[in-house]
Every structure is written in C-alpha cells, then in structure tokens.
Amino acid sequence: MKTVIILSTLLFGLVGAKCSNACNTDNVPKDFRVTLHDGGGMVRAGETYFLSKDSSYAEIWDQDAKTKIYFKVSMSQLKKLYNIIIENQFHEIETYEERVYDRGGTTISYRADGSSYEKSDAGMTFIQESWRDEFAAVENEIREIVSNELDRASIDVTLDIDDSVMDENKIVNFNVGSSFTYMSARDGWQKSVTVRLYPGEHYMYVTMLNKDLSTEPGSKIFAQGQGILTIDKDTKSISVYRDGEKIYWK
Known part of the structure; x- marks a missing residue:
C-alpha cells in the first residue's frame, strides 16, 4: 500500500511538472x-x-x-x-x-x-x-x-466636397479603404463629411455617376478619381474637387 502511494505521488508530480509550463x-x-x-x-x-x-x-x-x-x-x-x-x-x-x-x-x-x-x-x-x-x-x-x-x-478628418462634385443630376460615391463609404443617394447631399482615419496611407475611390439607366458601356460614369489618400496626425481636412472627368483631392 505504501508503494502504491509513493508511485501515485511521483506520477502526480510528473504530470504537475509537465503542466506547470503548458497549463x-x-x-x-x-x-x-x-x-x-x-x-x-x-x-x-x-x-x-x-x-x-x-x-x-x-x-x-x-x-x-x-x-x-x-x-x-x-x-x-x-x-x-x-x-x-x-x-x-x-x-x-x-x-x-x-x-x-x-x-x-x-x-x-x-x-x-x-x-x-x-x-x-x-x-x-x-x-x-x-x-x-x-x-x-x-x-x-x-x-x-x-x-x-x-x-x-485615429483622428477625425473632414472631407470638404467642392461644388464641382455637387451635382443633383449625379450620384456621388466615396470609398476610403474599408473604413468609410459615403453615398449621396443614401446619405443625402453634404458639403462636408467627417471620417475617422488612422495616420498613414489609405486607398480612396470617388465616382460620379449619371442617373440615367443607359446600357451603353461606361455611359454611367461621369467622372472618377482613385489613388492614395495620405493622412498624418496633423491632418484636419481634405478638399475633394473635379476637373473635367477627373476627381482629385488635396
């Protein structure tokens, strides 16, 4: 009986030692x-x-x-x-x-x-x-x-939308990576929109679409812009504007 107790104690000690690191x-x-x-x-x-x-x-x-x-x-x-x-x-x-x-x-x-x-x-x-x-x-x-x-x-950054992009006959969509989306058809027309972004580079994509339902390829896109939006800790606002068929920001 004494031998069994000793063996049990040793076995428990070995298991306990093994578990001390893993458990x-x-x-x-x-x-x-x-x-x-x-x-x-x-x-x-x-x-x-x-x-x-x-x-x-x-x-x-x-x-x-x-x-x-x-x-x-x-x-x-x-x-x-x-x-x-x-x-x-x-x-x-x-x-x-x-x-x-x-x-x-x-x-x-x-x-x-x-x-x-x-x-x-x-x-x-x-x-x-x-x-x-x-x-x-x-x-x-x-x-x-x-x-x-x-x-x-992250910091709050205001997207200031220029009048050249504000056109009630168009649909305007903003995408800033996966962090933010603005849609004029859903959110209504806004001269500025605030978005929370971390400092660094973000991929931004802006489109202006014609409201007509023409099926001619490319006919719905009126103007667009895509590229890198760079934010630093001191960034307060970004201006978004259109020049012809191209949309820019600075």
Whole structure:
C-alpha cells in the first residue's frame, strides 16, 4: 500500500511538472509573440498584425496604399490573449487540404517557451469544423486588440466636397479603404463629411455617376478619381474637387 502511494505521488508530480509550463496561464512567457496575416486571393488588400511584450505593429495594405503603425500592448492584454490561446488548445487545432484557387484567408502563428505553432485557414488549407470556434476565439481576440489600438491612433478628418462634385443630376460615391463609404443617394447631399482615419496611407475611390439607366458601356460614369489618400496626425481636412472627368483631392 505504501508503494502504491509513493508511485501515485511521483506520477502526480510528473504530470504537475509537465503542466506547470503548458497549463499555467498566470505568467506570460518572455518570448511570447503572436502574428496574424490576412490576405491573399484575388484581392490586393490585407494586413499583418504582430503582438509582443517589446513591440507591436499593424501593417495594412490596400491596392498601392501601405501603412505600418507601431503601438504598445499592455501585459494584461497579452495575458488575456495567451490564456485564450492555451484554453482553446490552439496548438491542437486540426486542418485539412482541399484543392481551390484564388482563396485568401487568415494565418495565425505564436511562439511561447521556445516552441512555435502555426495554423492556417487560407489557400488550400481549411480549419476542421470541430475546431473552428477555437480558431475564431484566438482570431477575434487578436483583431479586437489591434482594432482598439488603431482606433486610439485615429483622428477625425473632414472631407470638404467642392461644388464641382455637387451635382443633383449625379450620384456621388466615396470609398476610403474599408473604413468609410459615403453615398449621396443614401446619405443625402453634404458639403462636408467627417471620417475617422488612422495616420498613414489609405486607398480612396470617388465616382460620379449619371442617373440615367443607359446600357451603353461606361455611359454611367461621369467622372472618377482613385489613388492614395495620405493622412498624418496633423491632418484636419481634405478638399475633394473635379476637373473635367477627373476627381482629385488635396
């Protein structure tokens, strides 16, 4: 009986020692870092998020617009993220392969205690149905952390719309990346619109459309403009104007 007790104690000690590193979520490993990459496929847009104790950043691209924003993540945020990764057994998530083409998606990797793990839901790799909630829990937490940091860095910018663009016989649409859309047909005519943007480059696309329903190719587009909108921390307003069939901003 004494031998059984000793063996049981030793076994419990071994299991406890093994679990002290993998299951103890009170302390974040010194080398803990997480990367999320989103993009690919046929869309020229995506982002890479990197989170760690020392330095964190969000690198975002949309067409030719590229921006990299650095920020500091608190230990409480990293601890929460680490706990979510451990609790959802991220390293155990199962995937499968399926032949598809032009599919983008999300890849998440992390490093802790000298070990690295990567799981992908992109291209020809898919997350098993039984593990999708666990993958989503980690992905959502990363995105929430970065979203809050980008919002904290963002500023209010006014888009001043020139009279040359204000035409009640036209339909005017503004797109600033995926952050903002203004549609005159939906929002009514406005001389200025305020949008919240983070400092850096944004891809902007503005169109003026004829209201007629002509089916002749290209006949609905009256004027348009597309390109990079650059915002810095001191930007207050942007003027949008038209010259012939081209729309510009400055």
